[in-house]
Each structure stands twice: as structure tokens, then as C-alpha cells.
Amino acid sequence: MARIGVFICHCGTNIASVVDVEKVAQAAKSMPGVAFATDYKYMCSEPGQAMIKQAIEEHHLDRIVIGSCSPRMHELTFRKMLKATNVNPYMLEIANLREQCAWVHTDRAKATEKAINLVRMSVAKVGNNKPLHTSMIPITKKALVIGGGIAGIQAALDIADCGFDVTIVEKEPSIGGHMVMLDKTFPTMDCSACISTPKMVDAGAHPNITLKTYCEVESVSGYIGNFEVTIKEKTKFVNHDLCTGCGLCQTKCPTKVISEFNQGMSKRPAIYIPFAQAVPSKPVIDENACLKLTKDKCGICEKICPLGAINYKDEVRYTKEQFGAIVVATGYELADWKKMYPEYGGGRYEDVITGLQFERLVNASGPTEGHIVRPSDGKEPKDVVIVKCVGSRDPKKGKSYCSRACCMYSAKHAHQILDKIPGSRVYIFYMDVRTPGKGYEEFYDNTRRDGAQYIRGRVSKIYKEDDKLIVKGEDSLLGRPVTVEADMVILATAMEPAPKIEEVVQKLGISMDKDKWIQEAHPKLRPVETQSAGIFLCGTCQGPKDIPDTVAQASAAAAKVAAILCHDEMETSPMISSVDQTKCSGCGFCVPTCPYKAISLVEVPGRDGNRKVTKKVAQVNEGLCQGCGCCNAACRTGCIDLKGFTNDQILKEVDALCL
Amino acid sequence: MSIKKDNNWEPRILAFCCNWCTYTGADLAGLNRMKYPENVRVIRVPCSSKVNPQFVLRAFQKGADGVLVCGCHPGDCHYSTGNYFTRRRFMLLQRLLEYNGIDPKRFQAKWISGSEAAKFRDTVAEVSAQIKALGPNNKFVGAHYDNTVMEKEAEGGKD
Ligand SMILES: Cc1cc2nc3c(=O)[nH]c(=O)nc-3n(C[C@H](O)[C@H](O)[C@H](O)COP(=O)(O)OP(=O)(O)OC[C@H]3O[C@@H](n4cnc5c(N)ncnc54)[C@H](O)[C@@H]3O)c2cc1C
Numbered sequence: 001m002a003r004i005g006v007f008i009c010h011c012g013t014n015i016a017s018v019v020d021v022e023k024v025a026q027a028a029k030s031m032p033g034v035a036f037a038t039d040y041k042y043m044c045s046e047p048g049q050a051m052i053k054q055a056i057e058e059h060h061l062d063r064i065v066i067g068s069c070s071p072r073m074h075e076l077t078f079r080k081m082l083k084a085t086n087v088n089p090y091m092l093e094i095a096n097l098r099e100q101c102a103w104v105h106t107d108r109a110k111a112t113e114k115a116i117n118l119v120r121m122s123v124a125k126v127g128n129n130k131p132l133h134t135s136m137i138p139i140t141k142k143a144l145v146i147g148g149g150i151a152g153i154q155a156a157l158d159i160a161d162c163g164f165d166v167t168i169v170e171k172e173p174s175i176g177g178h179m180v181m182l183d184k185t186f187p188t189m190d191c192s193a194c195i196s197t198p199k200m201v202d203a204g205a206h207p208n209i210t211l212k213t214y215c216e217v218e219s220v221s222g223y224i225g226n227f228e229v230t231i232k233e234k235t236k237f238v239n240h241d242l243c244t245g246c247g248l249c250q251t252k253c254p255t256k257v258i259s260e261f262n263q264g265m266s267k268r269p270a271i272y273i274p275f276a277q278a279v280p281s282k283p284v285i286d287e288n289a290c291l292k293l294t295k296d297k298c299g300i301c302e303k304i305c306p307l308g309a310i311n312y313k314d315e316v317r318y319t320k321e322q323f324g325a326i327v328v329a330t331g332y333e334l335a336d337w338k339k340m341y342p343e344y345g346g347g348r349y350e351d352v353i354t355g356l357q358f359e360r361l362v363n364a365s366g367p368t369e370g371h372i373v374r375p376s377d378g379k380e381p382k383d384v385v386i387v388k389c390v391g392s393r394d395p396k397k398g399k400s401y402c403s404r405a406c407c408m409y410s411a412k413h414a415h416q417i418l419d420k421i422p423g424s425r426v427y428i429f430y431m432d433v434r435t436p437g438k439g440y441e442e443f444y445d446n447t448r449r450d451g452a453q454y455i456r457g458r459v460s461k462i463y464k465e466d467d468k469l470i471v472k473g474e475d476s477l478l479g480r481p482v483t484v485e486a487d488m489v490i491l492a493t494a495m496e497p498a499p500k501i502e503e504v505v506q507k508l509g510i511s512m513d514k515d516k517w518i519q520e521a522h523p524k525l526r527p528v529e530t531q532s533a534g535i536f537l538c539g540t541c542q543g544p545k546d547i548p549d550t551v552a553q554a555s556a557a558a559a560k561v562a563a564i565l566c567h568d569e570m571e572t573s574p575m576i577s578s579v580d581q582t583k584c585s586g587c588g589f590c591v592p593t594c595p596y597k598a599i600s601l602v603e604v605p606g607r608d609g610n611r612k613v614t615k616k617v618a619q620v621n622e623g624l625c626q627g628c629g630c631c632n633a634a635c636r637t638g639c640i641d642l643k644g645f646t647n648d649q650i651l652k653e654v655d656a657l658c659l
Numbered sequence: 660m661s662i663k664k665d666n667n668w669e670p671r672i673l674a675f676c677c678n679w680c681t682y683t684g685a686d687l688a689g690l691n692r693m694k695y696p697e698n699v700r701v702i703r704v705p706c707s708s709k710v711n712p713q714f715v716l717r718a719f720q721k722g723a724d725g726v727l728v729c730g731c732h733p734g735d736c737h738y739s740t741g742n743y744f745t746r747r748r749f750m751l752l753q754r755l756l757e758y759n760g761i762d763p764k765r766f767q768a769k770w771i772s773g774s775e776a777a778k779f780r781d782t783v784a785e786v787s788a789q790i791k792a793l794g795p796n797n798k799f800v801g802a803h804y805d806n807t808v809m810e811k812e813a814e815g816g817k818d
Pocket residue numbers: 146147148149150151152169170171172175176177178179182184185186187215216217329330331332333334354355356359405409412498499500504538539540541545546547548550
């Protein structure tokens with residue numbers, strides 16, 4: 001028989017002024033199982049806690065109910081208090097007599113009646129509580145970062161500086177992401193490569209960081225502290241252990257294909273290091289372009305490599321590794337505007353380019369060595385139109401969100417054109433100008449002072465007439481159509497999540513929002529956490545943002561990771577679901593209800609009459625379960641139940657409230 | 660159903676509230692000293708999806724006049740998808756209850772976030788008024804059910 005103690009708190013006068021606390025304690029005395037009941041001024045205070053502990057001893061109580069403030073306030077306090085007694089910390093229920101009774105009612109008689117009712121509910125529940133024990137799971141002190149853009153690099157550096165091992169998995173042959181493609185960065189106009197390549201080198205040389213470039217995450221299992229990740233290493237056809245990155249092979253390769261790094265505006269060989277400052281600075285062979293691999297001809301690189309590093313028989317390799325925490329930093333891609341905007345020529349006009357192409361054009365190490373010229377004829381453009389919100393903020397084109405960096409980089413591009421081409425004119429079609437960052441508004445003001453003409457309105461059509469691109473739009477401030485004869489058009493196209501993000505999200509068991517950006521656990525209070533414990537996010541994989549915000553998030557994610565890895569083991573909440581496998585029929589209905597993929601069907605030995613058979617039953621992974629109880633209601637036999645909130649306990653509460 | 664013309668009659672309403680949104684919203688209503696009728700009692704659950712339809716049936720059977728199931732707004736579930744299950748399950752249950760002659764107003768699912776203290780207060784006031792107008796529920800009360808186990812326990816407790 002349970003021996004319940006009931007302790008009613010006055011909370012100074014907070015509860016006592018509305019609820020007749022003595023009457024509640026008196027009423028509790030006659031409730032089933034109650035061995036002791038009393039009231040006191042402040043239960044949470046030192047003397048209050050001492051009084052409870054003494055009552056536990058004196059009256060041999062084995063569980064307690066506290067009628068006080070919300071359990072969200074002091075449940076932990078009282079659990080801690082119980083740790084010092086021989087009552088299990090989970091043999092506790094709290095009746096919310098303050099926030100949900102005294103503070104919201106004025107009628108003393110009715111409030112007191114309700115308080116008695118609430119205490120009765122808690123007494124009924126606690127009678128069915130079972131001692132619960134936290135378990136400890138070991139933590140692998142190593143982090144995985146997926147994506148090696150500035151977000152991934154910064155997160156990895158911060159985690160590594162805390163003394164933990166980090167592996168960066170990057171799908172491209174080099175880390176760096178989009179930032180190394182940029183020329184200058186707003187608002188300070190410092191050279192992007194000058195500030196990002198040192199970080200890349202640091203990451204490459206850091207004793208705690210392992211770079212896995214040209215690799216992808218194949219599968220992920222496990223849970224916080226103990227993820228098991230299979231990493232797929234794509235075929236490089238170059239043995240990076242032997243290669244010194246001398247670059248001789250690149251110069252001799254006869255095949256030339258479009259350079260991704262230069263956004264299609266130059267060519268690269270089939271064996272290539274994507275750009276001069278790549279980390280690692282070692283080539284890979286593009287198997288779709290290489291003559292040896294496609295047609296079994298050529299083979300020059302193998303012949304001239306002084307170290308014998310070329311291996312045409314290279315195979316995809318899989319390695320399995322354990323990690324304690326994961327950071328997702330897969331970044332963004334620019335939306336393919338060509339399909340979305342046939343009215344802008346759909347890609348037929350070479351001189352209609354994207355902002356990223358412009359970054360390469362204006363970059364001293366880009367295809368034109370920094371000369372802003374038209375891709376079609378190499379002439380310097382005099383009249384340049386910049387179109388903002390191409391794809392962004394346009395639900396009709398599929399994206400309702402703002403891409404956030406475009407207002408600023410368009411102002412940057414205007415400034416660069418006006419600065420580099422004397423006598424040039426820049427027209428910027430915009431919907432709104434959004435510059436909410438430190439020094440951003442001033443930057444935009446300066447660009448206007450430089451002479452950039454801002455025209456409020458959308459562009460409806462771009463077509464070619466002789467040498468010119470005719471840009472037709474509307475000036476919505478003047479309420480009349482405008483036509484600009486331009487030499488070049490730059491489109492500020494929408495950012496969208498990295499390709500194949502659905503696969504990444506699915507492998508990790510995290511979620512995305514309607515636009516496929518990765519969903520943070522809470523938009524305000526848990527901005528770099530995902531729904532799954534131990535998996536964090538940073539940078540543009542969460543939504544469009546600029547470099548300062550990206551880096552801030554990366555360091556935040558790193559701090560979260562370090563807070564896990566600094567422990568040898570971690571306590572798990574015991575309030576999770578468990579299966580009574582003797583009752584489970586193996587129907588599997590619970591499996592798809594779990595948002596954490598914590599439930600799986602396993603085979604266990606069973607019995608059919610006298611025959612020994614194996615049967616399928618559900619099993620809960622204790623590391624993954626977060627204790628929502630969603631599976632409970634899906635169970636037909638009622639064999640899967642949430643500890644601390646069992647079906648039985650809640651039914652008892654219902655009964656008590658209906659008395 | 661006979662409606663008692665007793666003006667002092669107070670309905671008994673049970674509200675299952677998820678820990679992360681509605682329970683927090685209810686606490687906030689308290690912090691803001693908002694006032695609402697005493698006849699609603701909150702049962703705290705981790706997630707609205709933990710609420711088994713059986714709990715609702717049991718409440719009606721035991722004489723509850725109304726049952727509320729409250730959780731985070733769809734899309735905001737602390738456990739990411741729980742309240743979608745709640746929504747589907749309870750749409751079905753509501754139809755079943757209606758089929759059995761229980762007025763749909765007696766059983767409602769509401770989405771109230773942790774910041775919507777006023778919405779919690781208003782919902783409680785509104786539902787309470789609706790149910791007061793409907794009068795006591797005696798649809799399932801006394802329906803045959805094997806309560807012996809429970810009753811024995813209850814008796815044992817009184818000793
Ligand atoms: C034209 C233009 C100009 C800009 N100018 C500025 C500026 O001046 N100032 C400023 O602050 N911001 C600017 N930005 C914004 C800036 O580019 C971003 O804020 C920043 O690069 C985001 O970094 P990231 O690491 O989140 O993403 P990314 O740079 O996209 O890095 C993501 C990395 O993850 C890798 N990856 C993706 N998927 C996988 C996968 N499944 N597995 C492994 N690896 C994967 C990618 O290959 C990439 O290396 C500009 C953007 C554009 C388009």
C-alpha cells in the first residue's frame with residue numbers, strides 16, 4: 001500500500017490568499033493512500049524542504065504530492081530534494097495550485113474546491129508512479145560537420161579549438177563553399193578570399209580536424225553521443241596520400257569542360273583542382289569528362305605524374321565512424337532562374353547573368369582577371385541593369401521568402417560597376433530595399449550617392465535588340481512603364497537549399513520547413529538545434545542569410561556541440577516509452593508515428609503452444625526516444641507506454657477529477 | 660437529454676494540455692492574473708498526441724460534461740509531428756462521439772501556444788459557457804463497465 005505525503009504550499013500569500021490551504025490539507029488526509037498531509041508557508045524554501053524530508057522519515061512516506069506553483073517551476077527542485085532521501089525522485093507529483101488556480105480565480109470557496117480536486121488528481125496519479133532511474137550513456141568525443149562552407153569551417157574550427165576531434169564531410173573537391181567565390185564582401189568591402197582562405201588553411205592544418213572532401217554522408221544511425229555514420233568517399237582517381245599537388249597533370253590534360261567554380265564562364269581540365277587556393281590543394285578526375293575513363297584513351301596524367309598518384313581503377317570507399325554530435329552546414333544554391341523566367345530570355349542571352357557570375361567576373365582571379373566585360377563579346381558594359389527578387393518574394397514562382405543577402409550584394413555590385421567603369425550607369429529594379437544590419441543602410445546610401453538609380457518595380461520582360469538588352473518594367477512610384485537599354489543584366493536570384501537536401505534530412509531524421517530549409521527546434525530560443533538531440537545546424541542551410549549571421553550561428557552551434565562533448569557520459573531522461581514485449585503483437589503501428597525513428601521491430605524468441613518460435617515485437621531505442629507518447633495512442637494492445645505518464649496514471653487522474 | 664434548470668450547476672470540464680504549449684500558456688495566464696471559470700481542470704501531458712481516445716471516453720463515462728484536448732499549433736509541435744496525429748485521431752473521435760449522441764461542442768481540440776495566455780482564457784471561458792448552455796452530460800454515465808478492479812483499489816485506499 002502506497003504511503004503518500006501531501007504538502008500544500010501557501011506561497012507566501014500567493015496561494016493562501018485565494019485558496020483555503022488548511023482546508024485543502026485537511027481534505028487530502030482522507031484521500032486514498034494518503035498517510036500524511038500538511039500545509040506550510042514556502043515549501044521550496046530550505047526549512048520547507050527540511051520539513052518534507054523529516055515527514056518522509058517520520059511517516060515512512062514512499063511518494064509525495066506537493067500543491068504549489070506550476071511543475072514547470074519547481075518540479076526539478078523537488079526532485080533534487082528527493083535525491084537526498086530514500087524516496088525515488090520520480091515518486092513525485094505537483095498539483096498546480098498557483099498559476100492554474102489561485103492566480104486565475106477570485107471566489108475563495110470555488111477555488112478551494114478546485115484545489116482539492118487538483119490535489120486529488122495528483123494523489124491518484126502518484127499512487128501509480130513507479131520509481132524511475134536515469135541511465136548514463138557514454139559520449140564519443142568527436143563531432144561531424146556536414147558541409148565545408150564558411151559555416152562548416154567556422155563550426156569545425158571552434159569545436160577543434162575546444163580540444164575535440166572534428167571531421168568535415170564536403171561533397172566538393174575543396175572546402176570553402178560560396179564565400180570563396182565572392183569578390184568583395186559587404187559592407188566593409190574586404191576581399192572575400194583574403195578573409196576566407198586563411199580559415200580554410202587553418203581548418204586543413206588543424207591537428208584536430210580531418211577533412212573528408214569529395215565525400216558524402218551515406219547513412220546515419222544511433223543517437224546523441226553515439227551516432228554511427230557511414231561516409232562515402234567518391235572516386236577521386238588520385239591517391240591524395242601520394243599527390244603533392246604540384247599541378248603538372250592539370251596543365252597537360254587535353255580535355256576542357258565548363259568550370260563550376262567560375263560559374264560556367266571559363267573552362268577547366270578533366271583532372272582539376274577547382275581553384276587556386278583550394279584546400280586540399282590536390283586534384284580529382286572528373287569521371288564524366290576524362291578521356292581515359294570514358295573512352296580508354298589518353299592517360300597522359302598517369303604518364304607524367306612524378307609520384308604515380310593517378311589511379312584509374314579507384315573505387316568508391318565507405319568508412320564507418322562514431323560521432324558524439326553532428327552539425328549540418330550544407331548551405332545554399334542559387335535557384336535555376338532559367339526555367340522560372342522564360343520572360344528574361346530563359347538563359348538564351350549570354351549577357352543576362354546571375355549575381356554569383358558577376359562575383360567571378362569582377363574577381364581578380366576570375367575568368368577575366370577582374371575586368372567587368374560582357375560574356376558575349378568581351379566589351380565593357382556601360383549601362384547595367386540589376387534585377388532584385390528574381391524568384392524570391394514571389395509565391396507565383398514558388399518562393400515566398402526573402403533571400404536576405406541580395407539587397408546588400410546588389411548595392412555592392414552597383415558600387416563596384418560604378419567604381420570600375422568610368423561613365424557607367426546602373427539601374428536597380430527593386431520591390432523594397434532591406435538593409436537591417438550594422439553599417440548596411442549607410443552602405444546602401446553610399447551606393448545611391450555613387451549614382452546607382454533605384455527603380456521601384458518588377459521587370460516584366462528582357463529581350464535582345466541588336467547589341468542591346470531591352471529591359472521592360474514598371475516604375476510603381478511614378479506609375480508608368482520604363483524601358484532601359486542595357487548592355488548587361490545581373491539577376492539577384494533566389495537562394496534555395498542545397499541540392500539533395502531531402503536525402504540529408506531523411507538520413508539524419510531531422511525536418512525541413514515548407515521551402516526545404518532545415519527546421520530549427522525553436523525559431524527564437526533554440527535557433528541552432530534541430531528536433532533531434534545532438535544534431536545542430538548553422539548557416540544558410542537553415543534559411544538565407546549573409547556571412548556575419550552565418551558565422552555567428554556556426555560559433556553558436558559549436559558551443560552547443562562542445563557542451564555535449566565536454567562530458568564523458570550523459571544522463572538520459574527516464575520518462576520515455578517502453579514496450580511490454582510479452583503483450584506486443586508486432587503490428588508495427590507505432591513505428592511510423594515516432595518523429596525520432598526510435599521504434600523498430602525486432603525478432604525475439606517466443607512460444608506458440610509448446611513450440612519455440614521467433615516473433616516480431618516493437619523496441620524503443622532509449623537514446624532516441626524523447627518521451628512524447630505519440631506511439632502510445634497508436635498501440636492496439638496498450639503495451640507501449642510512457643514512463644511517468646502511463647495510460648493508467650492518466651486514467652486515474654481522469655477518474656479523480658470526475659469524482 | 661433533460662436540461663437541469665439549476666443556475667448554480669457548474670459543468671465539469673477536463674482539459675488535456677500539452678506541456679510545451681498549452682500548459683505553458685495556461686501558466687502564463689496565471690502569471691498575468693487573467694481570470695477564467697473554475698470549472699476547467701487541466702491534466703498535463705507531454706504532448707497532445709499522448710492523449711488516447713480512451714481517456715476521453717472514460718471522462719464522459721465518468722460524468723465529465725466536456726473534454727478539451729489542447730496542443731501546440733500545427734507545425735509548432737515540440738515533438739515536430741505529434742499534433743498532426745492528434746488532429747487526425749480527434750477528428751475521427753469527434754465523429755464517433757457525435758454518432759453516439761454527444762454534442763460536438765462537448766469535445767473540442769484547440770491549438771494554443773505558450774504565449775497565447777489570452778487565447779487560453781478565452782477558450783476556457785467560451786467552452787465553459789457553451790457546455791453550461793448544453794447542461795449536464797449523462798449519456799454514458801452508468802454505462803456498463805467492469806470497474807471492479809478500480810473500485811476495490813479505491814475502497815482499499817479508504818481504509
Ligand atoms: C551573389 C552573392 C553575393 C554575396 N555577397 C555577400 C557579401 O558580400 N557579404 C555577405 O556577408 N554575404 C554575401 N553573400 C551570402 C553568402 O554567400 C552566404 O551567407 C555564405 O556563403 C553562406 O555560407 P554557408 O557555409 O552557409 O553555405 P555555402 O557557402 O553554400 O557552403 C555549403 C557547403 O556545403 C557543401 N554541401 C552541400 N550539401 C552537402 C552534402 N550533402 N554533403 C556534403 N557537403 C555538402 C557545399 O558543397 C558547400 O561547400 C552573397 C551571396 C550571393 C549569392
